[in-house]
Amino acid sequence: KGYLINWTTQRTIWDQIFNSSKINTSDTHLIVTEPPLNFKSIQEAWDEALFEEYNFKSVFRSSPSSLTAFHYKQTHKDNLCCLVIDAGHAFSHVIPYVNGKPVEKGMKRISIGGKHLGNLLKEQISYRQLNLLEETYVCNLIKEDVCFVSTSFKEEMELARKRDPSVLCEYVLPDFVNTHRGYVKLPNVDDSDVSLMKRVMCNVLR
Numbered sequence: 001k002g003y004l005i006n007w008t009t010q011r012t013i014w015d016q017i018f019n020s021s022k023i024n025t026s027d028t029h030l031i032v033t034e035p036p037l038n039f040k041s042i043q044e045a046w047d048e049a050l051f052e053e054y055n056f057k058s059v060f061r062s063s064p065s066s067l068t069a070f071h072y073k074q075t076h077k078d079n080l081c082c083l084v085i086d087a088g089h090a091f092s093h094v095i096p097y098v099n100g101k102p103v104e105k106g107m108k109r110i111s112i113g114g115k116h117l118g119n120l121l122k123e124q125i126s127y128r129q130l131n132l133l134e135e136t137y138v139c140n141l142i143k144e145d146v147c148f149v150s151t152s153f154k155e156e157m158e159l160a161r162k163r164d165p166s167v168l169c170e171y172v173l174p175d176f177v178n179t180h181r182g183y184v185k186l187p188n189v190d191d192s193d194v195s196l197m198k199r200v201m202c203n204v205l206r
Contacts, residue, residue, distance in 0.1 A: 003035060004042055011049070018054060029058045036063045036086070036093050036107060069097040088113045118143050121205060129200055130173075141182050142171055146202045160204045173198045 004010055018025060030050065034043070043061065050059050065084040072082045086093045090113045096106040122139040126132050132139055146169055150156045160167045170185040175198075185199070 003039060004046070007045065007049070011053075014049075014054065026055045026057060028056055029060070030056045031060045031062065033064045033067070034061055036065060036095060036102070036109075037104070038063075063093075063095075063102075065093060065095045065097075066102065069095075069100055069102070073097075073100045089115050114143070117147075121147070124205055125200055130198060138173060138182065141174075142200065142202070145182065145184055146171060147205075157204065163203060168201070168203045171200045171202050173200065 032046065032050070034046070038061075046061065047059060050056050063086070065086040068084050068086070069082055072079070072084075076082075080099050082097050084093075084095050084097060086095065090111070092110045092113055094108040094110065096103045118136065118140050121143050122132055122136065125139065125142070156167060172183055172185050174180050174182045
């Protein structure tokens with residue numbers, strides 16, 4: 001559900017991060033993000049681990065949406081209100097902010113996230129072009145590389161139906177022999193050396 005419950009795994013991750021970065025934790029100020037309305041018991045366990053085990057000089061906990069609202073307030077000083085949609089892997093939060101502070105009564109948690117969008121993309125590609133139902137990793141790459149949030153949905157859907165070059169793109173799939181990551185084929189670029197690799201046409205899918 002997005003809340004930290006396995007502390008053994010989390011400590012392993014932190015050990016890897018802090019050791020590889022070779023930082024002096026006793027002289028470091030740390031900013032760590034957490035889900036909105038995080039449980040107090042989890043927050044206290046975080047503080048205990050970060051201060052007593054890793055010896056950080058200071059720790060600031062905040063939700064990603066609060067940091068986004070803070071940035072918006074700094075860059076749009078005349079606007080007192082904003083609405084932040086924080087889309088995660090398995091769920092999303094919709095949070096209104098007034099003068100930089102979240103309105104808890106207006107918060108909404110939706111059980112839809114990037115995982116569901118990835119599954120939808122996987123099904124559409126599999127039923128229309130290539131069978132990628134077992135290729136979650138590849139579909140996530142496609143989603144990250146070509147999908148975007150439309151600012152003019154109706155106009156761009158019309159361009160997609162006309163197969164307009166501004167929307168239409170060709171995605172070359174990895175073969176996991178020569179390449180381990182797919183890529184968007186640029187127009188007018190010779191790709192005869194990878195002509196046998198499978199491709200997906202991304203249009204309305206984007």
